[in-house]
Amino acid sequence: MVKKKNPTIYNVADRAQVSIATVSRVLSNSQKVRPETREKVLRTIQEMEYHPNQAARKLAYQTTGTIGLIFPDISGPYYSMVISGVDQEADRHEHSLLIYGTRGKPTAHDRFLPMLSSKVDGFIIMTRTVDEGQLLNLHRQGIQFVLLGQRYDSFDCDSVMLDNRAGAYQAVLHLLGHGHRRIAFIGGPEDSHAHQERFDGYQAALRHAGLNLEPELVVKGNFLYEGGRMAAQQLLSLANPPTAVFSGNDEMAIGVIDVAKQMNVPVPEKLAVVGFDDIQMALYTQPSLTTIRQPMKRLGEVATQLLLYRLKEREAPIRHEVFSGELIVRRSCGCSSE
Amino acid sequence: MVKKKNPTIYNVADRAQVSIATVSRVLSNSQKVRPETREKVLRTIQEMEYHPNQAARKLAYQTTGTIGLIFPDISGPYYSMVISGVDQEADRHEHSLLIYGTRGKPTAHDRFLPMLSSKVDGFIIMTRTVDEGQLLNLHRQGIQFVLLGQRYDSFDCDSVMLDNRAGAYQAVLHLLGHGHRRIAFIGGPEDSHAHQERFDGYQAALRHAGLNLEPELVVKGNFLYEGGRMAAQQLLSLANPPTAVFSGNDEMAIGVIDVAKQMNVPVPEKLAVVGFDDIQMALYTQPSLTTIRQPMKRLGEVATQLLLYRLKEREAPIRHEVFSGELIVRRSCGCSSE
DNA sequence: CTTCACCATGTAAGCCCTTACATTAAGTAT
């Protein structure tokens, strides 16, 4: 098998007996070309299986047609869903998608961000490890981006968010409605925007019910299954354990349910559990998990739209899209539905 | 905020009072540069926050430093895990990752493949929708690739696979060991390589036990939860239903368990279930799911290594990495362990 | 039949790098 050198625009021009400018024009549809000429060129392109070199195109055109996505870790159910939305929407607009999982190594950013920057037109940023300074830098370089699931005080830019606070509030309210008074909260990483807002909502709901925050009922988690387990062990070992748990996300909530079972604490009878996200798994746990649904795929889609729009209209006003979470009532909260 | 034009290698050269060649050399570390000169250049680069333009680099260098990944759909647990492995390994080798989910639209390939081709050095291909002809084309254009989870007869190239047949054989053997004689099989899409091999293994195990294939016990699925549910409904409605099910993957197996519960068929007492993949969820079902574990992340890593190696050594002999599945015994098969 | 306008197409510069080759300066051997 011989490696065939790819044809260039020159080869096409030669064969079609026109200039490269004409070929370029039919390619980009930018200016009028006589129909027959266009035909001829198109035919030649077909014949030679010519495909424009994207690197050269980008160099001349100053645009890549690809967007970058930066996130912590793809393997979780939440991120993979969001990414799926981004992927789909990018494709719909004929853009490619470059992804980078930070896997919690913030130090690497200095190296990879500039690296990626010249490969993409803009970024969707889903991680807190890119800090405000770096964003500012990107901005100065003319790289556009939108933030997904977070926002910074000092730096205003397009963003897509879920109203975590309202969602959490709703969740806790539901538990209060079941009559619970000792409702625990399992958080995520302290620096997580989602964590902070959900904790806020939790507190607001308690206040609304005239309850005080009990420090022993607030435990730190990590948004992972194991973290949920550890938190549950801690909570259920309390002299006066909670009767309900609002978990910062579903993965941890599942950990809680499993530990409760092992410790012979029936869910929801002795311990009601509500999660957050509505990952696929939430439907299949025993009992099925009551939770706040995030439109994950939609978040990805909208972030992509925002970015692509900004790429077109650099001076457009900044937009913040905020979605509401939806309470999905299943069985883990004590409702008997389903 | 003013958009600052990015500095080019010329600007750096000017400021550092050297030629662009020298700058390029310190950048690529390719040839000797006097230490003090190097210092000066490096300092200037720092000061100006210069970052080489990747497009230009690629154009000159004829390489992108990015690899492409083509898969059906990222949102499932299997693919997101594999992709995570690819992402990690690519990063380790300072390569970027361009992803494209086909979402089962084979027709689009003609458009996107050439498009992507010029943005990457090579591909990892996880989907059957890129056919042999297209692979041949890529190959002729000098684009390298490795196949993950599949292989073609007419076209030999690097590949990474799981030994699906042996895995399935092992799974069914385990059920036979429990004394089951009516063991159903739920398959995936007919054109899926994984499906075919797993079905093969199933049949081989039956033969080994001197059993005949019962057509009514073989039902078609789609590797999704809902497909598992439908298959289970069909199987459990049989006049003489199976006492065990080997499901082509875990997602369907979970569907089977749920339907069995709803139909008051206790698992594993009246219906033993074994899955395939060992997705995260498999651990959390009730009862927990016995399955064949695939080292998903590892598959992604190895595929990446293979590709990067081939990019370096175009003439190296073709390699096929085959991994073995591992039987993970949990409770859905009737073993009481755990 | 000339002149102008305009449409279709061509020419060439530029996008930002890498690298083969050319050049200069310094060091070594005689």
Next chain:
DNA sequence: ATACTTAATGTAAGGGCTTACATGGTGAAG
């Protein structure tokens, strides 16, 4: 001191594309 090697650096030619500007040819208007 001279001729020659070698190390450090510069010059310039691509790499494949877009696009401003130049050119040529056609039809309309006079």
